[in-house]
Amino acid sequence: MNLLVWREFYLYTLHGDDQLKSP
DSSP states (O other): OOHHHHHHHHHHHHHTTHHHHOO
16 A cells, blocks of 8 residues: 555544544
8 A cells, every 4th residue: 555545544543534524
């Protein structure tokens, strides 16, 4: 996997739905 993809996945795992709620 690409490091950027892992980073996005990691941040998404930490914040959860907060990333979806915030623009």
